[in-house]
Amino acid sequence: MTTLHWKLVIDAADPHAQADFWARALGYAVEDHSALVERLLGLGHVPADVTVEAHGRRAWRDLAAVRHPDDPYEEESGTGLGRRLLFQRVPEAKTTKNRLHIDVHAGPGRDRAAEVVRLEALGASVLREVDEPGGRWTVMADPEGNEFCVQ
The missing domain is CATH 3.10.180.10 (2,3-Dihydroxybiphenyl 1,2-Dioxygenase, domain 1)
Known part of the structure; x- marks a missing residue:
């Protein structure tokens, strides 16, 4: 049987604030995607308006992630390869109890x-x-x- 790699994705109004909270809560590291963001900006593959400055570096405006500090990650993208939470911006507010927590x-x-x-x-x-x-x-x-x- 094949095991699958997974991450927990959480909808958020402010992905970077949520990532900061959960990084402190769990003792995780906020992922640094700046090398990938800068490379894609430099190649003209993404517009600057899909990015923001977070923690003094370029980041995705609508995505932020945290990972367990002991788990491996891709150096070229900063993406965690183990235990990980990804926060994605959504336009709607939370309206009901979580089905997963x-x-x-x-x-x-x-x-x-x-x-x-x-x-x-x-x-x-x-x-x-x-x-x-x-x-x-x-x-x-x-x-x-x-x-x-x-x-």
Whole structure:
């Protein structure tokens, strides 16, 4: 059986702000696509208006991504080849509960409540606390309202 490479794509009003939040939340690296962007601009393959400056370098206006810092990536494009979240700009606002969400695990020896406080300081908000026979977790929302859980 063949395994497939995948990434989680998340719709966003501001892909770069979302990438910054999730990079800090997860300890991931914001992908640097500037070499690819500059090369395509220089060749005239893309217009300048599809780019912005982010983190002091050229980036795609409507896309931003984060990747696990230990995973491989393509040096020529900056694209991660492992665990990765891609944020894409969409015109419509979020209107309903996510059908898919991220679970963040505080990890052994780490306090879930302290992790919730850290994530709130980054811009997340607590939606509710869950205490069920199957476990305890906190349901949170990222700065654009996408739900995620902290266990």
